Amino acid sequence: MLFRRSLRTSAAALALLLPFAAACGTDARAESSTVTLAVGATGWKAEEAVLKYAGLDDTPYKIKWSLFQGGDQQLQAIRAGALDLASSSEIPPVFAAADGSANFKVVAVQKGATLNQEVVVPKGSKVTGIAGLKGKKIGYVQNTTAHYFLYELLKQAGLKWSDVDAKPLLPNDGLAALNGGGIDAFASYGTSIITAHQQGATTVGSGKDILSGNFLWSARDSVLSSPEQKAAAADLIARITKAYAYVRDGHLDGFAQVTADATHQPLAQARKDLTDAQAQRPTQARTVGDDTIASQQKVADVFTELGALKEHLDVKTFWTTELDADLEKAL
Numbered sequence: 001m002l003f004r005r006s007l008r009t010s011a012a013a014l015a016l017l018l019p020f021a022a023a024c025g026t027d028a029r030a031e032s033s034t035v036t037l038a039v040g041a042t043g044w045k046a047e048e049a050v051l052k053y054a055g056l057d058d059t060p061y062k063i064k065w066s067l068f069q070g071g072d073q074q075l076q077a078i079r080a081g082a083l084d085l086a087s088s089s090e091i092p093p094v095f096a097a098a099d100g101s102a103n104f105k106v107v108a109v110q111k112g113a114t115l116n117q118e119v120v121v122p123k124g125s126k127v128t129g130i131a132g133l134k135g136k137k138i139g140y141v142q143n144t145t146a147h148y149f150l151y152e153l154l155k156q157a158g159l160k161w162s163d164v165d166a167k168p169l170l171p172n173d174g175l176a177a178l179n180g181g182g183i184d185a186f187a188s189y190g191t192s193i194i195t196a197h198q199q200g201a202t203t204v205g206s207g208k209d210i211l212s213g214n215f216l217w218s219a220r221d222s223v224l225s226s227p228e229q230k231a232a233a234a235d236l237i238a239r240i241t242k243a244y245a246y247v248r249d250g251h252l253d254g255f256a257q258v259t260a261d262a263t264h265q266p267l268a269q270a271r272k273d274l275t276d277a278q279a280q281r282p283t284q285a286r287t288v289g290d291d292t293i294a295s296q297q298k299v300a301d302v303f304t305e306l307g308a309l310k311e312h313l314d315v316k317t318f319w320t321t322e323l324d325a326d327l328e329k330a331l
Helices: 002-024 028-034 046-053 071-079 091-096 145-156 171-180 190-198 227-248 252-263 267-280 290-306 324-330
Strands: 036-042 062-068 085-088 104-111 117-121 137-140 165-168 185-189 202-206 214-220 284-286
Touching (some): 036 046, 036 227, 046 062, 046 227, 046 252, 062 071, 071 085, 071 091, 071 104, 071 214, 091 104, 091 145, 091 214, 091 290, 104 227, 137 145, 137 171, 145 185, 145 202, 145 290, 171 185, 171 190, 214 227, 227 252, 227 267, 227 324, 252 267
Parallel strands (some): 137 165, 137 185
Antiparallel strands (some): 104 214, 117 202
């Protein structure tokens, strides 16, 4: 069993290395030893963990992973020059590019599940739906999916943003406020929602069917101007796709254990969440397309309507197909 897995992962690693070698030259492994990608992760370092689990972490370049509470913070870091590659929902790049001087481009899309994107109320709350939040204090993670789906859920319930007392909070701060009685509800995602449920919170609204499932890879302009870093970025994105394919191919239990250990939740719950997520929308990358740009434009227009953006933003100005060829080869 171990021998078969070793053969499989070695073959997968070789297949992924070939496009990188083609882009970087015949001595790519030696040359790329000086190539480093500073890459962001949200919640917990799931991407780093899945690569290791699938045996695809032997990259011919160095990766410096940094953990953030949200994709919005990743985009702030990429604007500051602290990250080369950021992963986020469709929302953070909109705000990072709103001033018209973005130093990054969206280079690829990773399809993913939209589970654990919820509005929750604390244990003992009498609120059972979004309509019941009128006039109440709602924490939300600003400039993220939580901001977007909260606004859409309020509209669906016949409420305006001004009908609630919305307070921007980071995930950890929002959890503390929810448990301490500082807010009546909290709109968030990922591990913060998992933790909230462990502490007795219940769901009153979900972004599951509101969000597109398009998660974006944004690269700093300097990455795109470096053939070595550009090839490394494409290779890394493809490796993550192949790692999740390995998980789905009979290895869910093992990665569920990795997830449970990292997120401090029961193994059964971690396995259910992982199974449900991969069933809803398998994690896999794709190249840039008109449809993915149009999807983000719709999101940007909603934020203009909300007043969070001061004026119309043409999102295609910070998208590029420059990574498409490398990514297609790597995939």
